[in-house]
Amino acid sequence: MKVSVLTFLLLVLTSISIHPTVTFGQNIDDGYRAWLNYEKVENQELLNDYRNVLSSVVLKGNSPTMAVIKEELNIALPDLLGLEISFSDQVQNNGTLLIGTPESSSQISSLNFDEKLAQIGDEGYLIEHADLDGYRSLVITANTDIGLLYGVFGLLKQIQTHQNISEISIQSAPKVEYRMVNHWDNLSRLVERGYAGLSIWDWGTLPEYKHPRYTDYARLNASIGINATAVNNVNADPRMLSDQFLEKLVVLADIFRPYGIKVFISINYQAPISVGGLDTADPLDPNVRNWWAEKADQIYDMIPDFGGFLVKADSEGQPGPFAYDRNHAEGANVLAEALEPHGGVVIWRAFVYSPEQEDRFREAYDEFVPLDGQFKDNVILQVKNGPIDFQPREPFSPLFGAMEETNTMLELQITQEYFGFSYHLAYQGTLFEEALDSDTFANGEGSTVGKVVAGEVFDYEHTGMAGVLNIGTDRNWTGHPFVQSSWYAFGRLAWDYTLSAGEIADEWLKMTFTNKPEFLDPISEVMMISREAGVNYRSPLGLTHLYAQGHHYGPAPWTSDLPRPDWTAVYYHKADVDGIGFDRTQSGSNAIEQYHEPVRKRFNKIESTPEDYLLWFHHVDWNYEMNSGRTLWEELVHKYYEGVEQVRWMQEQWNSIEGLIDEHRFEHVKALLEIQEKDAVRWRDSCVLYFQTFSDMPIPDQYEKPEHDLEYYKSLERSLYIPSPRYD
Known part of the structure; x- marks a missing residue:
């Protein structure tokens, strides 16, 4: 039998990428356990306190979720506390952990938590100390077993981060309804914008083989409050709606259900034709409406708690209603x-853009705002944090605060499409926080994006946040160990958008590596500066989209000859002898009119525009004086060089913690930082030399000069090995 080259390569890749799954309980340090890395508490005083509070466990309930809770405690507490946990049927001594709902436990029902429980909904939880039959006990309670699971993970986080639990009192509930991860995984197992191996979904062995990794995936997501997953690429294969793949999906739904995770699928809008055999997919055609209704009935017969459909339509070649003159x-x-x-x-x-649009920035707003109020109540508009495409820094999308009568959720990118793939350290928690804290002024001051997506500004029927995840078969899930931190940060912020990126980074470091201050102090600083460093050596002062097209890995600010202008770099930076930047004020594309006042007024003038967004909204003279006293050219050069120096500082900080963590992960990150430093220099030199051709100004003497000329850096665009290319 002859095997095609592609098939052979896929077989080889599969054999290399997929490793036997091991349980979290084993003492390994390759990153597989991620933040559920239940290392024993070394502080003896703290350890004794934990043991006194958690000497035995009483579980009330017999659901699959309660079985999951028992299994998690059996993994976590022996590893954390160094002793086997005793499970009993009732509270018999001090130091008992009682877990149950008022319905499952008469003791909890007697504690009169009714008022607090009424405030936390179906997924919130309480952790409180209480006297039960004369014994001082720790109680985790909730309205549902899923709430109890979240509460258990909340308690374990307290122990992992070495918090005092002797007087613990926690009331916690999610601020948004759908806390979703989006996979861009193709049925072939190639992952679009995935940089950590093949897709974890082994469709070829489903439904017969239930890979243990699927359960560990569910555990990780549930531990940070994720309650929904869209398992396939938004550039959807119609076969996802076929009987063959729906049978496979049932297995994943069954595995995820005890962890509170609903399954969604991305659908192809032409599925009524390609799967259903109809001659049209016109949404107003009665036969099409009937086909979708019957398909939904079939899915819910198979998966009663199926979440729904994720749709990319009439965007980047994906089919949609426009083909039938429908909106x-x-x-x-x-x-x-x-x-x-x-x-x-x-x-x-809402990720749409057409070649006819004068300014891609405007497209989503201009296309969707006229439709506000026309969507059904069970439609949620998913909007990227910025108006272009997950760039290192973008102003918030003006759609947030503009759709008063349309459920609107936030889409963030965890996978590092524009941040160096799995090769650069770039903690995205600071980006997520920046987006959520942006004030839309939709209903006066304080109408932040976070409040909008939580339904606190407008009365939305459904709320949510989505993160494009794209984990893979790499043992550490994400390729770069620190990409895990952005996954963790997304989950924590989706649960509570008011948390700070700094406190989340601190949690993640303690749970993933160690609680040692000599490690935490320098590396938390590294995390908090890492995203800004990535902005500085790529696209400072509001520059954007300077990437080589296709892979989006390296710099190519010179890109100009492509089928569509808005795929080029020159479309966005508009550098010329007079200056640089995209004029989006009233004298330009007037994209600023899409914002509420006073945001519109602030962005309309150079003087009041924050310098981080300056070139997003203005074409600025090279000699314009910046806040630092430097000219724009000098400030641009300074930022590019600062980004490189920040990466070098990150290297120094990482090297300083050698011996404080395991050697495997230390050496891995050390090598990746060396790659990042080389890439940062290449970005800096490419961009500075290119923009110098317009400014005709020298690089100030205090900076090291580029090693090569501009033509050399241009030649690297396609000649260098580019890891993990995009698979369309």
């Missing part, structure tokens, strides 16, 4: 109508 609302509503009887939702992406 986005008409396109979404036929799907919503089919899902509505089952409680499902349609998540409709």
